[in-house]
Amino acid sequence: MRLILSAVLLLVLNTMLAQTQIIYPDNPAFTYSGRFDFTNPKEVRYDWPGTSIYFQFKGEELAFLIEGGERNYFNVFIDDQLKEVMHAPVDTVYAVSGIKGKGWHTCRLLKRTEGEMGTTIFKGVQLSSKANIAAYEALPQRKIEFIGNSITCGYGTEGKTPEEDFLPETENVNLSYAFITARAFEAECYVTAHSGLGVVRNYGDKKKVSTELATLPQRYHQSLDMDTSLHWDFAKWKPEAVVINLGTNDYSTNIRPDKAVFIDRYKRFIRNIRQYYGDVPIFCVSGPMVNEPAYSNVKEVVESSRVIYNDRNLYFIGIPSFLLNKTSDLGSDYHPSYQGQLKMAQHIIPSIANVLQWDYNDKEFK
Structure with missing residues (x-):
């Protein structure tokens, strides 16, 4: 049988x-x-x-x-x-x-x-x-890369309340300001982001400069975020614009990097990106989860680089902390919800559009 x-x-x-x-x-x-x-x-x-x-x-x-x-x-x-x-x-x-x-x-x-x-x-x-x-029909000709931390990752975008602890299933990068912005421009979107990472100091580190866990600039060259052995070939894909939103974790607690160190490391990161992509427009964003001194320091990075290195294709976009409504725009762990991410995208899109001379649609905001 x-x-x-x-x-x-x-x-x-x-x-x-x-x-x-x-x-x-x-x-x-x-x-x-x-x-x-x-x-x-x-x-x-x-x-x-x-x-x-x-x-x-x-x-x-x-x-x-x-x-x-x-x-x-x-x-x-x-x-x-x-x-x-x-x-x-x-x-x-x-x-x-x-x-x-x-x-x-x-x-x-x-x-x-x-x-x-x-x-x-x-x-x-x-x-x-x-x-x-x-094969799929051709992907969009426009290309934008977004570099950042948990905000850019879409951490907690689908969380119901800010008091709710983060769960992987509430993270949705497709609802982050990065993909919202890319959709508005009908652009292909690369996201190089990792929650908790900074330019110099990662979230919760007891030191002013993180040494045990690599910061985002230190792992930016990797093909895989969590594998240090594979180096990404930057010749494979070149964006027409780069958006950086880093600094939140550097200044998230009372232990903070020295201003000079932060500014120097940020400038070096920009110069590395220039080596990979040439003179593409780079937009340095600050906010909305922290305000000062991150806001002023990122702005100084841009302004001093434009003078010292004659980098005229570098721009600052400040997102104020009061942009988000604390009762309706926050998801898990007080991170921007989809509604908050929409507000962020609406804040940065016009600046990018003016610099690149790109048209955009606003249907996702209606």
């Missing part, structure tokens, strides 16, 4: 396999946006927030072959609509349900959470044996 059952089970499994096909990550149909590690082309690794995989497929069946990690969450967009939030803590075949229509569909898989939540391994997708796959 047991042999008969095993034979039947084997037949069922073989039949299921015959009805599906696996499309591996090195298939040219996949378009990758963000920093990825292609060392193993069959198992692509990534961890920075907002990294996305685009493709088109035909039919009503789609499953991801993925190892997402216990603390990572992903937005699955089908035909430009959020279909579901995916959580795949172990190596699994994750089926997307409820896809309607046997024709062509677009898909985007976006990592909501930041690198500290874990590294993701993408192993491809599973489709019906008769389904087709094709």
Whole structure:
């Protein structure tokens, strides 16, 4: 009896396999946006927030072959609509349900959470044996990179109250001011951000200058946020503008870096970015979670760099702490909610538009 059952089970499994096909990550149909590690082309690794995989497929069946990690969450967009939030803590075949229509569909898989939540391994997708796959239509020509901390990561954007403790599932970088701004300009968005990190000093450090945990400028060259061994090739992607929002964690407690040290390190970071990208406009943002002395020090970085290094393509945007309503604009751990992030985006978009001479749409704000 047991042999008969095993034979039947084997037949069922073989039949299921015959009805599906696996499309591996090195298939040219996949378009990758963000920093990825292609060392193993069959198992692509990534961890920075907002990294996305685009493709088109035909039919009503789609499953991801993925190892997402216990603390990572992903937005699955089908035909430009959020279909579901995916959580795949172990190596699994994750089926997307409820896809309607046997024709062509677009898909985007976006990592909501930041690198500290874990590294993701993408192993491809599973489709019906008769389904087709094709490359996504061209990504936006405009490109912006956002460099920052928890605010830029979208930390707690989906939290209900500021008293609510942070949970990975409430982090959604797609609702951060970075992606809101990119959508307004119809631009591709790279986010290089990590909660708690500063220019000189990380959040909670008992020293004025952090030495045990790398600051954001110290890990900026990495392909993976949490892996120091892989260096990103900056020739792969060049933004038309860079937005930096750092300094909040440097000045978040009474232990603060010396002003001269902060300004010097910030200037050095800007010069490093110049080596990678040339004379693209760089916008240095301060706020809204802390005010002085971060506000004045970041502004001095910009003003002195424009004089000393003749860096005329460097701009300061100050976001005041009173921009956010404490009863309606805050999510988990007193971080900006989606409503707060919208206000931030509305504050910075006109300045970027004027410098770049870009038009933008405001439909997300209505």
